[in-house]
Amino acid sequence: NAGVTQTPKFQVLKTGQSMTLQCAQDMNHEYMSWYRQDPGMGLRLIHYSVGAGITDQGEVPNGYNVSRSTTEDFPLRLLSAAPSQTSVYFCASSYSNTGQTGGTEAFFGQGTRLTVV
């Protein structure tokens, strides 16, 4: 069971270039999300999706686009890379819990370390 798979693991971009970070999950989770992790700032939500065809913005969406055409895949696009987007990016998937007990675990990928020069 692969869980959440992110590619690539490392990437160096020049300012102004565009690229897509790939994320795939095989757990049939309805929820998927992208976070960025910067030193001393924890993880911040970029975009998220509650199902195929439905996406919404998180805390720090500027400069990023997402789409969700299938349950499994949730790619993150950088339109015109800037040095401020140098970060580690994590994709996560989770399931909903509308019950009165228990929680819901977010399963994270291994991350993509992106450097923009």
Added chain:
Amino acid sequence: GENVEQHPSTLSVQEGDSAVIKCTYSDSASNYFPWYKQELGKGPQLIIDIRSNVGEKKDQRIAVTLNKTAKHFSLHITETQPEDSAVYFCAASVLYNFNKFYFGSGTKLNVKP
């Protein structure tokens, strides 16, 4: 929106000692508080979580306590071992609102053998 603060940013303990990490949150609507452990080069992994209708939860050497009135929750690790060394993140979420997690800034725990 929600604001989660986490302290301390670094914590060094001797093997066998206890470690405590504290978090506060601002949004009274938050009802789910997970803790994640991140080892070097890996994604965060859930280690324990608590719902707002519970005050304390324990799983072997790990426990979490929640004070809803004061809006703070804490992670307690007893009998620490070198393999507990990692970065720990607290988070707050409203379970019925997509699972939008707001994370603390992280605590780097170093357990010295």
